[in-house]
Amino acid sequence: MAAARADITILGAGVVGMATAWAAARRGLSVQLVEGAQGPALGASFANGGQLSYAYTDAMAGPGLWKQLPGLFAGRDPAFRLKLDAHPAVWRWGLALLANANSTRLRRNTLDILALAQQSERRMQALLDQHPIDFQHRVAGKLHVYFSDAGLEAGRRMLELKRPHGVEQVMLDAAQVLEVEPALAQMTGIRGAVYSPGEAAGDPWKFATGLLDVLRERYGLQARFGFNVASITPDGAAWRLQSAQGEALTTRRLIVCAGIHSAALLRPLGVCLPLMAVKGYSLTAPCGSQAPAVSITDTARKLVFCRLGERIRVAGIADINDWSTEPDPRRFERFLQLARESLPGAADWDGISHRWAGLRPSTPTSTPIIANLQEGLTCNAGHGMLGWTLAMGSAERALQVALAEDPPRLAGHGSMA
Numbered sequence: 001m002a003a004a005r006a007d008i009t010i011l012g013a014g015v016v017g018m019a020t021a022w023a024a025a026r027r028g029l030s031v032q033l034v035e036g037a038q039g040p041a042l043g044a045s046f047a048n049g050g051q052l053s054y055a056y057t058d059a060m061a062g063p064g065l066w067k068q069l070p071g072l073f074a075g076r077d078p079a080f081r082l083k084l085d086a087h088p089a090v091w092r093w094g095l096a097l098l099a100n101a102n103s104t105r106l107r108r109n110t111l112d113i114l115a116l117a118q119q120s121e122r123r124m125q126a127l128l129d130q131h132p133i134d135f136q137h138r139v140a141g142k143l144h145v146y147f148s149d150a151g152l153e154a155g156r157r158m159l160e161l162k163r164p165h166g167v168e169q170v171m172l173d174a175a176q177v178l179e180v181e182p183a184l185a186q187m188t189g190i191r192g193a194v195y196s197p198g199e200a201a202g203d204p205w206k207f208a209t210g211l212l213d214v215l216r217e218r219y220g221l222q223a224r225f226g227f228n229v230a231s232i233t234p235d236g237a238a239w240r241l242q243s244a245q246g247e248a249l250t251t252r253r254l255i256v257c258a259g260i261h262s263a264a265l266l267r268p269l270g271v272c273l274p275l276m277a278v279k280g281y282s283l284t285a286p287c288g289s290q291a292p293a294v295s296i297t298d299t300a301r302k303l304v305f306c307r308l309g310e311r312i313r314v315a316g317i318a319d320i321n322d323w324s325t326e327p328d329p330r331r332f333e334r335f336l337q338l339a340r341e342s343l344p345g346a347a348d349w350d351g352i353s354h355r356w357a358g359l360r361p362s363t364p365t366s367t368p369i370i371a372n373l374q375e376g377l378t379c380n381a382g383h384g385m386l387g388w389t390l391a392m393g394s395a396e397r398a399l400q401v402a403l404a405e406d407p408p409r410l411a412g413h414g415s416m417a
């Protein structure tokens with residue numbers, strides 16, 4: 001059987017799974033890819049914000065979270081929502097998030113993510129030098145725009161934390177912001193920005209489909225799409241994957257890259273992954289007359305704008321503990337309203353081609369879980385807000401861990417394991 005012949009099986013063909021398949025193939029391993037959908041990157045990776053955020057790696061939980069809590073519970077912040085639930089896993093995750101909401105953890109988690117992001121940037125460049133995949137990749141630069149002095153000060157603190165680690169970021173006042181991106185003249189109330197000139201952007205779906213072609217044509221990757229794994233069980237020295245349709249395959253080495261679904265898949269094996277769905281929305285539309293060329297983060301409305309060729313992608317909203325992948329029409333309308341308010345001329349708002357929602361697989365530390373769970377079974381999941389950014393570096397680490405090239409560890413999860 002083809003499955004038994006592959007050296008390694010990757011479960012999940014999102015950006016993380018595709019990058020992991022590449023990390024295995026480039027080492028000369030024969031790779032099998034197993035995916036429930038009919039193609040790559042149709043889950044959380046499909047229409048994400050497009051930002052390869054190699055410098056902006058700030059963890060979700062920090063001291064500022066405590067101030068946001070009353071607004072979150074009262075539903076006052078249009079960009080955030082919390083679906084309350086009595087399930088103990090939800091409370092465990094929430095308490096673990098709060099345990100990370102202090103400056104010590106914020107610093108540690110942000111620097112952990114930064115190291116992974118820097119590794120991702122290097123690995124992405126190496127891949128593209130070897131195989132120039134077309135996914136509208138470009139170094140667009142990014143402006144993280146602030147509307148208050150307090151916000152700017154918080155931005156400055158994070159910049160100073162990361163600068164000694166080789167991050168290229170500068171503080172700009174409102175006039176300098178317009179020099180970098182004149183299209184921001186339409187945005188009201190700007191106090192200043194953190195400018196990261198080296199930030200990149202690209203279309204994650206195009207990347208995944210392009211990489212799949214390279215892996216199939218040049219590295220003999222075997223891909224099984226439409227194989228929806230219902231269970232993973234030990235089978236002697238191998239792992240058996242049983243599909244919902246009754247098909248089965250075995251493999252000696254398995255890396256689970258199933259995004260938010262990784263927790264449910266691994267729970268029967270006694271593994272408890274601290275993963276929470278944080279639902280977000282995106283839209284893709286033709287560029288408007290004042291579309292920015294530089295990637296923009298509007299910190300007040302918590303939106304990102306990213307130019308992908310002649311299209312603009314806008315992403316935002318964080319609905320914690322919302323597990324439905326269907327876009328809620330009212331939530332989408334609110335998101336669209338925020339986007340139009342933020343940059344009215346950025347897009348042709350009547351020409352929106354994609355209205356999309358996805359579930360960010362989020363951990364309390366914002367760092368992914370890259371670890372050997374049992375002999376021959378490795379996890380590479382939990383990339384939250386930054387999975388597109390972190391995919392290439394995480395893939396490299398997952399292979400190092402799986403092949404014992406590096407001592408196994410639960411990245412950034414010392415307190416969660």
Ligand SMILES: Cc1cc2nc3c(=O)[nH]c(=O)nc-3n(C[C@H](O)[C@H](O)[C@H](O)COP(=O)(O)OP(=O)(O)OC[C@H]3O[C@@H](n4cnc5c(N)ncnc54)[C@H](O)[C@@H]3O)c2cc1C
Pocket residue numbers: 011012013014015016017034035036037040041042043044045046047048049050051052053227228229230257258259260261262265279280281282304315316357358359360361381382383384385386387388389390
């Ligand atoms: C609105 C939004 C905007 C975002 N913007 C950005 C951004 O600008 N920059 C950034 O870096 N990150 C961004 N992210 C985060 C990023 O998209 C995710 O972290 C990333 O896509 C996670 O990738 P993944 O491969 O782990 O998960 P997925 O893409 O969900 O892939 C998991 C795959 O596993 C498959 N699978 C699951 N269960 C099974 C099973 N039982 N059997 C077979 N297959 C299975 C799924 O079908 C899926 O294809 C954003 C996310 C959202 C929602």
